[in-house]
Amino acid sequence: xxxxxxxxxxxxxxxxxxxxxxxxxxxxxxxxxxxxxxxxxxxxxxxxxxxxxxxxxxxxxxxxxxxxxxxxxxxxxxxxxxxxxxxxxxxxxxxxxxxxxxxxxxxxxxxxxx
Amino acid sequence: xxxxxxxxxxxxxxxxxxxxxxxxxxxxxxxxxxxxxxxxxxxxxxxxxxxxxxxxxxxxxxxxxxxxxxxxxxxxxxxxxxxxxxxxxxxxxxxxxxxxxxxxxxxxxxxxxxxxxx
Numbered sequence: 001x002x003x004x005x006x007x008x009x010x011x012x013x014x015x016x017x018x019x020x021x022x023x024x025x026x027x028x029x030x031x032x033x034x035x036x037x038x039x040x041x042x043x044x045x046x047x048x049x050x051x052x053x054x055x056x057x058x059x060x061x062x063x064x065x066x067x068x069x070x071x072x073x074x075x076x077x078x079x080x081x082x083x084x085x086x087x088x089x090x091x092x093x094x095x096x097x098x099x100x101x102x103x104x105x106x107x108x109x110x111x112x113x114x
Numbered sequence: 115x116x117x118x119x120x121x122x123x124x125x126x127x128x129x130x131x132x133x134x135x136x137x138x139x140x141x142x143x144x145x146x147x148x149x150x151x152x153x154x155x156x157x158x159x160x161x162x163x164x165x166x167x168x169x170x171x172x173x174x175x176x177x178x179x180x181x182x183x184x185x186x187x188x189x190x191x192x193x194x195x196x197x198x199x200x201x202x203x204x205x206x207x208x209x210x211x212x213x214x215x216x217x218x219x220x221x222x223x224x225x226x227x228x229x230x231x232x
Contacts, residue, residue: 041124041205041228042225042226043118043120043223044158044209044223046220046222046223090158099211099219099220099221101160101163102209102221103160104157104158104159106156106157107156107157
């Protein structure tokens with residue numbers, strides 16, 4: 001069965017600092033992995049995804065994530081945080097691989113302070 | 115492209131009444147739509163998967179008679195919360211998969227519907 005663990009329900013960084021949001025997954029098949037961002041009272045916006053191929057994937061707004069099979073991780077990073085990055089971030093894995101229904105992590109709330 | 119629209123964005127209803135939430139794919143055809151529920155400060159939990167023209171598949175613990183899902187066309191799925199109670203208050207989000215691109219494609223999310231039952 002697939003599952004997702006996001007380490008740290010709250011992360012706080014200074015503007016301009018590195019953002020690192022951690023995600024570990026469990027999957028019995030090659031996973032499809034996703035990072036989504038959610039602003040208050042809004043739906044989800046896809047930041048990036050890993051399906052196959054290159055393990056370092058780049059997404060929107062300067063975010064990127066690296067798929068590490070040996071560590072079963074898919075951590076999200078951004079070199080320099082902006083105030084506008086403050087939001088809730090969700091890591092997700094598709095059930096059974098491929099594009100399928102998603103299992104979400106508990107989410108990490110990112111705060112960016114001046 | 116790939117826009118999914120939910121309506122209404124928010125709704126307040128009285129306990130015991132029913133509420134219908136619509137999920138539309140505006141610029142693509144969606145054979146499959148997913149309905150998620152999100153409690154305050156929690157993650158999204160999948161409620162059901164609906165395929166156009168067939169019955170929805172509900173996740174374990176989700177009452178199918180309470181949460182009626184209809185996917186009558188390739189661009190519209192509806193979720194009806196029947197006899198709503200305060201504990202049904204939540205944020206409901208749908209997602210839809212684009213079939214036109216061929217092969218497997220990702221699902222796109224609507225903006226969500228905040229339901230408050232008073």
